[in-house]
């Protein structure tokens with residue numbers, strides 16, 4: 001067992017025991033708001049679904065067990081105002097223990113209100129099922145939903161009997177606080193902004209007026225994770241994703257809204273204008289971000305990912321951020337994301353300010369015509385991009401991950417194959433620090449994106465429009481049938497074929513150019529071959545009416561619940577012996593049980 005995994009289980013056990021030995025039983029803990037994160041498909045443990053590589057590029061598995069960052073901002077906002085919040089990552093608990101009994105677990109809790117995220121649309125099956133169970137067990141406890149997909153589908157969502165309230169928008173902490181107060185004091189509901197609710201008179205849609213122009217009103221306190229783990233004796237319930245303990249990458253959001261118009265993005269400028277009512281991006285202050293990063297650094301040695309392109313906020317903003325980071329001198333690696341090629345001078349500025357840094361860049365396609373169709377006139381050429389890579393590699397940049405996507409407007413199967421040729425060209429730059437990844441856009445084209453709102457104008461065809469239709473899609477037998485779109489250039493079957501072909505070749509190139517070991521390459525190769533074979537067998541079974549997926553097939557499919565087109569470990573940073581600062585954890589435990597900590 002790795003030291004961190006060992007430390008994780010020891011701490012997990014320790015939290016649990018301490019919670020009881022100190023007479024503070026989990027059950028008796030007051031909870032004003034219980035935040036639940038559901039798996040994508042509620043009964044994924046019983047079903048046999050070939051989900052495919054839809055989550056291969058993120059730390060989560062196909063269960064999409066990562067809860068929204070917003071859970072932490074909500075928790076810290078409420079905590080500062082004296083309310084007790086508990087986060088429970090049900091998805092992760094269900095993954096880790098096949099016998100974990102959700103209704104039994106929930107029946108034991110006694111919260112005043114329950115919040116469930118329907119942020120990412122792939123949760124529309126699990127989130128509504130969990131809401132149904134909560135309502136059944138605790139009929140008097142209000143069930144509140146929120147997140148981007150809740151915002152989009154709020155009218156449909158509120159009609160479900162298990163849903164009492166839906167919050168709209170990308171920022172909900174203050175209105176949610178207002179609602180929790182109103183529910184306990186019997187206050188009026190029609191003045192709470194961004195709230196969709198119902199009573200005997202029908203459905204009410206309060207105006208969407210809470211759109212904060214500063215993001216500094218709320219903190220994202222990493223210590224809350226430890227705090228909740230100790231308070232409720234439940235470490236697993238608050239972990240962000242499976243394996244986080246060994247790969248504690250953390251994300252710091254920098255912006256809400258966007259200036260770019262990417263066709264498939266569910267948070268593009270156009271989408272935000274309509275969905276979150278944000279006419280332009282709003283940036284978090286460098287001071288707030290660096291404070292947040294410093295707090296993370298006290299706890300974790302893992303990389304910190306700055307979500308969003310700092311340069312979108314302007315040169316002065318980005319320069320201030322670097323200046324503050326320089327002064328903070330954090331030991332963690334800082335990961336920068338760029339939406340377009342930054343000036344080379346900016347890379348030098350990063351290098352002067354930070355000793356350990358890396359880059360994530362998503363050109364989506366190597367082909368200019370495809371990039372233009374996706375992003376509007378994409379303002380950079382491959383030559384510009386390569387010049388950036390070379391400049392960064394000449395500096396102390398530790399790592400460059402380049403991401404490509406399948407399912408873009410104007411993209412053909414041939415173009416996807418040529419993207420892999422281009423990856424080889426990038427590998428031939430001859431630096432092991434640069435690697436490439438490719439994955440399909442899936443499982444869904446995002447609601448609110450231009451590809452979803454005006455599919456025909458952008459060459460898309462949708463197989464689902466409503467929330468209920470998406471729920472039905474999620475329980476289809478394979479990802480080819482789950483995808484909610486195809487394009488004028490690729491059918492769903494072609495999207496799947498192009499993905500496996502591209503993944504197979506990219507895997508071989510990674511072995512050839514030393515990006516992964518032969519052993520890892522062989523495992524991925526075998527995984528892709530088996531996934532292809534399973535797809536054929538599922539199709540054959542499905543084509544016979546009335547045939548239910550056989551148990552043999554079920555068992556085989558279940559083995560495909562993690563990575564298929566690449567090995568997830570490629571996404572993570574090399575492990576350290578100890579990822580967390582034990583001293584800080586001990587200090588927290590001490591503070592919780594015995595009062596102020598010794599310095």
Ligand code: B12
Nearest residue numbers: 060064066068069070115120121146147171172253265266
């Ligand atoms: C960072 C990020 C990630 C990170 C995860 C960060 C995290 N844990 O939240 C990573 C890279 C892992 C990721 C993964 C995915 N992502 Co993402 N992600 C983003 C990104 C770029 C920023 C999000 C952010 O910074 N939020 C800031 C925090 C503070 O706010 P928040 O979490 O949104 O929470 C607020 C509100 O949403 C709301 N809220 C949220 N939940 C709840 C619950 C309740 C009860 C209430 C009341 C309110 C509420 O209130 C919160 C507080 O104000 C957005 C795009 C964008 N610019 O918004 C895409 C975005 C949200 N992701 C998207 C998608 C599709 C995904 C994936 C499904 C992609 C995939 N197939 O792999 C996965 C799902 C991961 C999972 N569940 O396991 C889409 C969502 C579209 C949709 N409607 O479904 C977006 C819009 C990007 C896009 N493609 O267009 N993502």
